[in-house]
Structures are given as structure tokens and as C-alpha cells.
Amino acid sequence: MKAGGSPRGRALAERAAYVEASLWRRLRFENETHCRERLFSRFLTLARALAHREFGRRPPQGLDRGDFEQWAYGGLLEAIDAYDPLRGAAFGAFARHRIRGSIADGAAQASEANAHHAFRSRVEKERLSSVRARGGEDRDDPIRELGDLAAAIAVGLVIETPAPPLSGGYETQAWRDLQLTLEREIERLPDTEGAVIRHHYLAGVSFAQIAQLLGLTKGRISQLHRSALGRIRARLRPDD
Amino acid sequence: MSIYCPDETLQTLVREFQQSQTSLDHQLERVDALLLAYPEDARLHFMRGSTLAGLGRLIEAHQGLSRAVALAPEFAIARFQLGFFQLTSGEADAALDTWGRLDRLDDGHYLRKFVDGLRCLVRDDIQGAVALLRDGVALNQENPPLNHDMQLLADRLIELAPNPGNAAADPNVSETSLILRQFTRPLSKNGDAP
Numbered sequence: 395m396k397a398g399g400s401p402r403g404r405a406l407a408e409r410a411a412y413v414e415a416s417l418w419r420r421l422r423f424e425n426e427t428h429c430r431e432r433l434f435s436r437f438l439t440l441a442r443a444l445a446h447r448e449f450g451r452r453p454p455q456g457l458d459r460g461d462f463e464q465w466a467y468g469g470l471l472e473a474i475d476a477y478d479p480l481r482g483a484a485f486g487a488f489a490r491h492r493i494r495g496s497i498a499d500g501a502a503q504a505s506e507a508n509a510h511h512a513f514r515s516r517v518e519k520e521r522l523s524s525v526r527a528r529g530g531e532d533r534d535d536p537i538r539e540l541g542d543l544a545a546a547i548a549v550g551l552v553i554e555t556p557a558p559p560l561s562g563g564y565e566t567q568a569w570r571d572l573q574l575t576l577e578r579e580i581e582r583l584p585d586t587e588g589a590v591i592r593h594h595y596l597a598g599v600s601f602a603q604i605a606q607l608l609g610l611t612k613g614r615i616s617q618l619h620r621s622a623l624g625r626i627r628a629r630l631r632p633d634d
Numbered sequence: 635m636s637i638y639c640p641d642e643t644l645q646t647l648v649r650e651f652q653q654s655q656t657s658l659d660h661q662l663e664r665v666d667a668l669l670l671a672y673p674e675d676a677r678l679h680f681m682r683g684s685t686l687a688g689l690g691r692l693i694e695a696h697q698g699l700s701r702a703v704a705l706a707p708e709f710a711i712a713r714f715q716l717g718f719f720q721l722t723s724g725e726a727d728a729a730l731d732t733w734g735r736l737d738r739l740d741d742g743h744y745l746r747k748f749v750d751g752l753r754c755l756v757r758d759d760i761q762g763a764v765a766l767l768r769d770g771v772a773l774n775q776e777n778p779p780l781n782h783d784m785q786l787l788a789d790r791l792i793e794l795a796p797n798p799g800n801a802a803a804d805p806n807v808s809e810t811s812l813i814l815r816q817f818t819r820p821l822s823k824n825g826d827a828p
Contacts, residue, residue: 403758404726406791415692416723423693479693 418479427609431589433474433485434607438597440486441466441493448497457504460517460598462497467603469496520601521546521594524616525623545627552576553595579626587622590615639672647681658688676706680715687719695719703732710736711777714745718752726756744774748784755791764788 417433420426445466449459473492477485525546552572580591589608593599601619605612647668651661665682672678683698699716702709717732733749740746751766767788771781 403755403760403763404721404724406760406794407721407752407755407787408724409722411690412692412719412722413724416696416720416725419693419696480691482691 414485415479418477418485422479428585430474430609431593431607434470435593435597437470437474437486437489438467440489441470442597444490444493445497448494448501452501455504457501461500461504463598464600464603465497465500466493467597467599468500469493471603471606472496517594517598517600518547518550520616521550521619524601524619542623542627546623549576549623549626550595575630576626579629582629583622583625586610587618587625590618591622591626594619637672637674639668639675639678643668644677651681658685661685662689674705676702676709676712679705680709680712683712684715692723696723707735710739710745711780714748717749721752721756730756742773744770744777746770747773748780751784751788760791764791767791 414433414436417429417436421429421433442463445462446459448466449457449462469492470489473485473489476492477488479485522543525542552569553576580588583591586608590604593604593607594601599607601615602612605615608615610618647664650656650664656664662682662685665678665685669675669678669682679698680702683695683700683702686692686695686698696716696719699712699719702712703716706712713732713736717729717736720726720729720732730753733753736745736749747766747770751763751770754760754762754766767784771785771788774781774784
């Protein structure tokens with residue numbers, strides 16, 4: 395599932411190298427920190443491709459593809475922070491080296507215990523703790539809390555699953571319609587909440603890495619995640 | 635001593651560059667040497683920016699063009715090129731701001747036509763953009779390389795222009811959306827979409 399706005403006339407005049415240079419200039423010299431996230435999104439495909447390639451080249455040892463992606467994203471973040479755009483080297487080549495190094499370090503450090511807590515279970519735990527972190531009166535309403543948890547699981551499932559298992563044509567179309575509705579709701583979210591949801595669900599980036607990317611604390615990312623899910627849920631709820 | 639580089643020196647330099655007698659690296663050295671003597675000359679900063687753009691050093695190119703406009707706000711071609719650089723860089727709002735002052739030029743000035751055409755492009759008015767870019771090309775007798783760039787852009791827009799029948803089928807879809815759909819379809823088919 396891909397998020398993004400409709401194409402615009404200005405896109406016809408844009409040139410990729412110029413757009414990338416502009417992002418580096420604004421990030422490094424004009425303090426426009428949001429450009430960091432745009433650069434991350436721009437090179438996400440490269441990081442993921444390297445993660446998949448490295449995953450395919452190594453024995454699994456209890457690790458899943460998601461672990462490799464996390465190490466790759468970590469390497470990409472490090473590369474963005476270390477890169478000097480005035481030195482002339484292309485960022486892609488620079489980042490490739492860092493990403494591979496990060497994957498190699500991660501794989502080397504992965505212990506037997508870590509292998510049993512692979513990415514998928516960690517990420518689900520992270521999401522659910524975010525939703526459960528709500529304090530005050532809601533904690534006294536177990537039914538509502540259960541509803542929130544179910545909504546969080548459902549949003550993740552719909553966004554991440556191409557089609558429901560064992561489904562026919564009608565179900566697949568209904569699922570796709572639901573995905574499109576969710577996609578539109580994600581587009582309507584406030585910028586930072588939208589960035590959290592897109593990076594986490596569409597690209598599989600962990601809360602810790604999104605925190606690093608946006609220059610916020612992990613706790614704040616968790617709050618934004620909760621708030622975004624609440625907003626989506628409220629908008630999708632039929633009028634009483 | 636004047637703070638501006640003598641016109642004759644600049645003209646000689648431009649002639650050399652136009653005749654491709656020097657590499658871009660060497661051109662940059664020549665401009666930088668003159669800038670040591672005339673750091674306030676906007677024309678030299680403009681030349682530096684253009685040369686750096688040719689070398690792919692785009693961050694410094696932007697700096698050169700911006701410096702030229704800051705030093706000489708009425709330097710119309712530098713202002714136009716800075717705005718075009720910004721548009722190409724995905725900074726359409728900055729481009730519109732930069733071009734604002736060019737509205738003081740006569741209505742019939744070729745730069746006005748180019749700017750108005752590019753403003754149409756930003757608004758998704760492709761037909762308007764093509765018409766105004768062509769008007770600008772017809773009016774511009776003093777800057778052939780710029781005509782070449784604008785003509786290329788107009789040609790590209792025409793090449794990607796939507797089939798009128800398709801446009802009528804869905805009035806909610808902008809012209810640009812249709813253009814991009816036609817542009818991306820064959821790429822997706824081959825599996826090599828960007």
C-alpha cells in the first residue's frame with residue numbers, strides 16, 4: 395500500500411538530483427529538520443532492498459526479515475547524520491556502505507535470546523503498549539481499553555495485509571476498499587502523526603527509529619501513534 | 635578601483651565560455667579568481683552559480699544564484715534562473731516568491747511570459763503553460779540558451795499532453811494527473827517504475 399498525494403504540475407519540472415540537493419541544503423544549512431524525514435523516505439527502498447539481499451544471504455538463525463530491515467533503517471539514519479553533501483560523493487553509495495555495516499553489526503550481535511524476540515513480536519508489543527499507555531479514567535473502563543487494543547491490531551492488519559487469507563474476489567475488493575479508506579484517513583492526519591503511522595505501518599520502522607528520525611522521544615512517538623489511531627478510529631466510526 | 639568587474643573582462647570571459655574553450659572546472663577557477671577582486675559583483679556570482687550547476691554541485695550553485703539576486707535585486711535573468719532552479723528543486727513556493735519582483739517587467743518581456751507560463755504549470759494549467767512558454771520563446775531574441783531550455787520544457791509538456799477524450803471522461807482529474815498516468819503506465823507495465 396502506498397501513501398502519497400496526487401501528482402501536480404510542478405512535478406513535471408522537478409529533477410531528482412535537484413530535489414535531493416535541496417533537501418540536503420535545507421537540512422544542513424537552513425535548519426529545516428523535516429527534510430531529514432523526507433530524505434529517509436527517499437532512501438527507504440534502498441535500505442529495504444539491502445536488508446532483503448542480506449537476509450537472503452545468511453542462515454536465518456531465528457531472525458526474521460524485519461530484524462534485517464531494522465538494522466538497515468538504523469544504518470540509513472546514521473548515514474543521513476554523517477553525510478557531508480558538499481564532499482561530492484553520491485549519498486546512495488555512501489549510505490549503502492553504512493547500511494551493510496549496520497546489518498553486519500546487528501546480525502553479529504543477535505544472540506539466541508534476541509532471536510526468540512524477533513521483530514514481529516517486538517513491534518506488536520510496542521504498538522499495544524502505546525495504546526495501553528492511556529492513563530486516567532479510560533484505564534477504569536476495561537471494555538473501552540479492549541476496544542482500543544482491538545482497533546490498533548485491526549489498523550495494523552488492514553494496512554499490512556495485501557488481501558485477507560482464503561478470500562474470494564468480493565472479499566478482496568472489500569478489503570482493498572477498506573485499505574483505500576484507511577490510506578485516505580492517514581493522508582488527513584496532522585503531519586507528525588501521519589509520518590509516525592506511515593513509517594511504522596507502511597515501512598516497518600520501529601518507534602525508536604522514528605523518534606530518532608523526527609528528533610522526538612520514543613514516548614512522544616508512542617503518544618502520537620495512540621493519538622493517530624484514535625483519530626482514525628473516530629473518523630471511521632459510523633455516526634451514532 | 636570600481637567594485638565591479640570591468641565589462642570588457644566579463645565579455646571576454648563569456649565569449650571564452652560560450653566557445654567551450656575551457657572546462658567547467660577551469661571556468662570556475664577563472665570566476666573565483668575574479669570574485670577575489672570583485673566580491674560584490676552579482677554577475678560573477680551568477681556565473682559561478684551557473685558553472686557550479688553545470689558541475690552538479692547544486693548546493694553551491696544555489697548559493698551562487700541566491701547571492702547574485704541578493705546583491706542585485708533587479709538582475710532579472712539571475713532572479714528568473716534562481717526561481718527556475720528552485721522550481722526544479724521541488725521548492726515551488728520559494729520560486730513563486732523569487733519571481734514576484736519580475737512582475738515589474740513590461741507585459742511583453744519574454745521573462746514575464748516564461749514566469750507566467752511556469753506559474754500556470756504550478757497551478758496544473760498545462761495548456762496555459764505551453765502557450766506562455768511559446769510566447770516567451772518567440773519574444774526572446776537575446777538569450778538563445780534560455781529559449782532552448784524553455785522550448786524543451788514546452789515540448790515535454792506537449793508530448794505528455796492528455797488525450798482530450800480522456801480528460802472529458804473524468805472532469806475531476808487534473809490535466810497533470812492524466813499526463814502523469816500516461817507517463818507512468820508503460821513504465822509500470824515493464825516493472826521498472828521509479
